[in-house]
Amino acid sequence: MRLTRTLCAAAVLLAATAAGLTAPAAGVNPPKIPTVFLGDASVAGWGIAPVDPNGLLCVRAQENLPDVIEDQLADQAILLDITADVSCAGAALHHVWEEQELGGGGTAVPQKRALTKETKLVVVGLGAGTAGFGQVLKQCSQRLRGTEGSHLPDVPVDAGSPAAQCDAYFSKGAGADWLERRFAQTGKDLDKLFSEIGSESPSATTVLVGYPRLVPKDRKRCRTALPGGERPLADVPEAAWGFLDTKVQARLNSLMAAKAKEHKAHFVDLYATTGAATACDGSDRAVGGLLEPSGVTLLHQRLPWLLAADETGRDGNGDTVAQSIAAMYGHGPA
Numbered sequence: 001m002r003l004t005r006t007l008c009a010a011a012v013l014l015a016a017t018a019a020g021l022t023a024p025a026a027g028v029n030p031p032k033i034p035t036v037f038l039g040d041a042s043v044a045g046w047g048i049a050p051v052d053p054n055g056l057l058c059v060r061a062q063e064n065l066p067d068v069i070e071d072q073l074a075d076q077a078i079l080l081d082i083t084a085d086v087s088c089a090g091a092a093l094h095h096v097w098e099e100q101e102l103g104g105g106g107t108a109v110p111q112k113r114a115l116t117k118e119t120k121l122v123v124v125g126l127g128a129g130t131a132g133f134g135q136v137l138k139q140c141s142q143r144l145r146g147t148e149g150s151h152l153p154d155v156p157v158d159a160g161s162p163a164a165q166c167d168a169y170f171s172k173g174a175g176a177d178w179l180e181r182r183f184a185q186t187g188k189d190l191d192k193l194f195s196e197i198g199s200e201s202p203s204a205t206t207v208l209v210g211y212p213r214l215v216p217k218d219r220k221r222c223r224t225a226l227p228g229g230e231r232p233l234a235d236v237p238e239a240a241w242g243f244l245d246t247k248v249q250a251r252l253n254s255l256m257a258a259k260a261k262e263h264k265a266h267f268v269d270l271y272a273t274t275g276a277a278t279a280c281d282g283s284d285r286a287v288g289g290l291l292e293p294s295g296v297t298l299l300h301q302r303l304p305w306l307l308a309a310d311e312t313g314r315d316g317n318g319d320t321v322a323q324s325i326a327a328m329y330g331h332g333p334a
Contacts, residue, residue, distance in 0.1 A: 047294030058088035068318025092129030286313030
């Protein structure tokens with residue numbers, strides 16, 4: 001990857017020279033931007049093989065979202081010095097300032113420890129865990145409540161309420177109240193996230209990355225089985241598909257965008273750009289199906305995608321984030 005980045009930067013400089021533009025002196029590269037990536041599975045690259053042995057318990061892919069962003073920016077002679085990528089599957093917002101318990105008795109230190117006074121760019125992909133997305137999925141899937149859901153450590157909100165009736169459960173009463181509390185906590189934790197970053201890295205620009213869309217506007221597409229035979233949303237009842245899209249994912253996206261604006265951070269709206277490549281788009285999908293086998297095997301067990309971005313999604317999302325960051329630095333459209 002480093003060789004690729006070097007060649008990309010060289011190509012940009014040669015193109016500028018050929019076009020008659022003033023090129024930097026020989027041997028001079030653009031200054032590197034000290035960068036830290038914080039995040040959950042959406043940044044770590046859950047399900048994408050091979051897994052980085054240094055991030056095994058976090059199921060962090062060797063080539064994940066930060067790698068794609070770094071390479072795409074190098075094409076525009078914007079060079080990142082990634083001092084840390086501490087993204088970890090299962091992380092919630094509070095794991096920026098608190099330890100995260102991992103499988104096998106391990107723990108991950110608070111992600112904010114990767115930040116320094118010298119950090120100039122912080123890219124964050126967090127929020128779904130705090131909003132309780134995993135618990136919502138387990139409330140809506142009987143299969144996830146069994147052994148098939150062992151890799152999703154969350155528990156259903158109310159195991160006594162049938163998974164097939166989850167949309168009704170969340171529409172009123174205890175389920176609706178629970179969801180309101182989760183979103184209220186997510187808002188508070190987003191405020192604290194920006195505060196923590198500001199304290200640790202006062203001169204850094206923060207980029208908050210939203211989540212790609214999982215359920216398309218035309219939800220009938222979710223009835224078609226994936227090439228491997230699994231349904232995109234497994235046994236989540238059709239009545240809950242709209243709820244997952246509008247009441248959970250779109251709402252989280254709006255909250256993240258609003259909080260980023262409030263704290264003068266930059267927001268990358270992946271939800272708005274990924275509606276044609278959701279988990280329900282067959283061979284064109286950029287999101288792995290809920291219980292579709294991924295490319296990663298751990299402890300002799302194949303991990304399911306659990307609606308995480310696959311390699312296509314990683315590349316597309318990384319390109320979108322890179323374009324947005326490039327615009328911040330005056331490259332390309334704003």
